[in-house]
Amino acid sequence: MSNEFDIIKKYFTHPTSHTDLGVGDDAALIQVAKGCQLAISTDISVVGTHFFKDTAPHDIGWKSLAVNVSDMAAMGANPKWATLSITLPEVDDAWLVEFSRGFLACADFFKIDLIGGDTTRGPLNIAVQIMGEIPVGEALTRSGAKAGDDIWVSGNLGSAALGLAHLQQHQALNDETTRNACLKALHTPQPSIALGLALRALAHSCIDISDGLLADLGHILKASNVGATIQLEKIPCLPAFTAYIKEPTIQQAVLAGGDDYELCFTASPSMHSTISAFSKTRNINLAKIGKVNASGALVVTLEKENLTMTQLGYDHF
């Protein structure tokens, strides 16, 4: 039977590469590079709300850190450190082995040091704080969009939402390749730090898509005091869904499904060729889906016809 200290030692003490004092003392010590700001963000993952009780523990571990990495990407920050505060209903060694393996695989992939946290008994609940560096003044914010900007998104939208709908038996995904891609998007999101870092020099505003494109683009528009028109047929989704973009469930997933962890950003049209070139050389899919305007409203069109918010099944505003 393990106690709290055994758990920390066994599962959450991992070599660090850029930390002065990590797990084991009353506080960790880190040094932020000269000329950099510390970007700090936190996300909590709760059983029943963010994942199912029987979700593979490896994937819970990966995703609980990856959703925080996504916030770093959105700011143009380079993630460096994380803390993990976890409440566990019981000490289940098999679960902890897999959970820590997933969490630390994500940490290693993004070169993030796990520098501390807290471990107590309670309903399964995982709070991660992430810290990253940004050269002073280079952060990407939600408030920088300008009328005339192009609106871009990375990757495919709606995959995770359709994967979730499949698990809830609301959506059949008969094609194996498509089903696997959707479940992978849902369980092991892959945020792109490389994109976030490049966007420091290219974008006017940026957000990560965690609550659905319309909601998150809505945050940019509100913070920037602008409006936008986006074209549904330009929004990238998995090939299996492009022909079905008129179907409400697919539309809903692409426009308002959660858990995409892709970036939505706005940039001057003068950046168009640089952004396209970056997309090609780095093999990161980027699609231009619309334009920022001065209207203050968000309009979605499909084949030049306006879709109403009721048609979109969208009532967040």
Ligand code: ADP
């Ligand atoms: P204290 O009682 O001073 O709060 P703790 O016993 O909670 O200390 O933690 C001991 C050490 O282990 C601290 O360095 C803390 O940051 C670290 N720690 C606790 N839980 C975790 C965890 N889940 N992951 C990583 N480090 C942890």
Ligand code: MG
């Ligand atoms: Mg403590």
